[in-house]
Amino acid sequence: MVRHVPGAHVITPQKAGSHLFSIGGVAIASPVVQAALSGYSDRAMRVLARRHGAAYSLGEVLLDQFVAAVGTNRRNLARLAVADEEHPVGGQLMGSNPDDFPPAAQRLVAEGYDVIDINFGCPVKKVLGRCRGGYLLSQPATALEIVAKVREAVPPHVPVTLKMRRGLDDTPESLDNFWTIFDGAFARGAAAITVHGRTVKQKYVGPSNWEFLAAVKRHAGEKIVIGSGDLFSAEACVAMLDQTGVDGVSVARGAIGNPWIFRQTLALLAGEPPLPPPTIHEQRDVLREHWALSMELHGEQVAGRSMRKFAIKYARVHPEPLAVRDAFIGVKVNADWQAVLDRFYATDGPGRDPADDVDEVSDCDGGS
Structure with a gap:
């Protein structure tokens, strides 16, 4: 094909x-x-x-x-x-x-x-x-x-x-x-x-x-x-x-x-030129937003566990994807999340295109 x-x-x-x-x-x-x-x-x-x-x-x-x-x-x-x-x-x-x-x-x-x-x-x-x-x-x-x-x-x-x-x-x-x-x-x-x-x-x-x-x-x-x-x-x-x-x-x-x-x-x-990857500060804003939405839905402890799997995907858009991913893996509570943002997302700059980083994630795992 x-x-x-x-x-x-x-x-x-x-x-x-x-x-x-x-x-x-x-x-x-x-x-x-x-x-x-x-x-x-x-x-x-x-x-x-x-x-x-x-x-x-x-x-x-x-x-x-x-x-x-x-x-x-x-x-x-x-x-x-x-x-x-x-x-x-x-x-x-x-x-x-x-x-x-x-x-x-x-x-x-x-x-x-x-x-x-x-x-x-x-x-x-x-x-x-x-x-x-x-x-x-x-x-x-x-x-x-x-x-x-x-x-x-x-x-x-x-x-x-x-x-x-x-x-x-x-x-x-x-x-x-x-x-x-x-x-x-x-x-x-x-x-x-x-x-x-x-x-x-x-x-x-x-x-x-x-x-x-x-x-x-x-x-x-x-x-x-x-x-x-x-x-x-x-x-x-x-x-x-x-x-x-x-x-x-x-x-x-x-x-x-x-x-x-x-x-x-x-x-x-709409016929517009391709948009660039989100900047570091745009990423930071969305990471804060996603964390807040997850906290509201699940509470802090469950949000900490749930958001780790999202965070390692968000890391792909950062210019230092491996370091950011490793930092997010240790997140458990809100303070941990904010610490990663303060460390890696404080200084603005261009983001990275994650399109080539395709991995094995299933859209279903058996449900619950």
């Missing part, structure tokens, strides 16, 4: 950003959205993404059984929390038993989620072993029963969407199953489908097949298709829109520690 990620001078913004789209009756203000990311896309990350230009975001993938029985535990409730400023926001569910999905979907609607998304794409081994996520791409009847039951369970104004990969593997049977689920989901009332250009077997190895995404969009016609896979820069986001014709792009791993990717993409879509 040949794919070219062009520089801004050969991107055609008129083609790539010529129309907005809606998921059911939910208007999406631009074609750049934040994906569900297990262990990452909590309310703090989503709010930050929205403030930096993401038109829509999804909460981290949650097990249907967990959502239905979440109780009153603060940490569990934090997993479901929605802020007023982040609408529209989607909640993503994963499971294996079709009967477990309806009560979980209803709970997410009650918590304020505008869209219910179903995960049929997670490639993690323990998820597949429990017949969840990407495993269901091999079980079209079960997958479509889940879609139908969720659609029936939630109010008509709440859209139901799917996240898929292009199949379990590269066999003809997997391709047939993909199309059966894809077409069947729309027939059962799905409002949009996000397609990742790798198979489940590939996990995150090898390139995402954008030619397949283009074929899916041609097949779908006016139905809403969102593309996913290998979106680690603004140029890649616009290139996917331009080359595949998908209605939107879903940024997953490329948004961890890099909320600037959304505004950078919007600038290219």
